[in-house]
Amino acid sequence: MCPDFQNGFEVSTYIFFMDSLIDRAQDVKELRESGILLNALGSDKEVAKLFNKISTDLVPNQMLYSEVQRRIQSHYDNKLMTWIAQFIARHFHSPWSVLAFIAAILALASSIVQTVYTVQGYYKPDNPPVIYLT
Helix, strand or coil: CCCCCCCCCHHHHHHHHHHHHCCCHHHHHHHHHCCCCCCCCCCHHHHHHHHHHHCCCCCCCCCCCHHHHHHHHHHHHCHHHHHHHHHHHHHCCCHHHHHHHHHHHHHHHHHHHHHHHHHHHHHCCCCCCCCCCC
16 A cells, blocks of 8 residues: 555455455355355454454555456346255255155156156057957
8 A cells, every 4th residue: 555666456455355245254154165265363253344344444446356346246136046046045955855856856757758658558559459350
């Protein structure tokens, strides 16, 4: 932040960008679990408090992370992906629910195949009746 030399405000812009992602301890937890953030302070609440506190008087370079922010916003605005993520989080939270879903799909598929073969055999019998004329 020194005015004595030429800089692009990379560090302050990064801190400002991280502050835009972090508002509470849950945000720190998600970033930490994704491998984006390494927490050496102790609690996630302290990290959130630190980022919110040190970014108050920063002068960021708005163009430095604009593409990343645009892509994050477009991903956030994609409702279909949001619904899919909510569906997966709600219904497939354990391995047993995934196995039950796969078993249900297999049962449904085998039922459909059995129905197709039954109907096909009714309309096209393998051994047509033979009529002997004597």
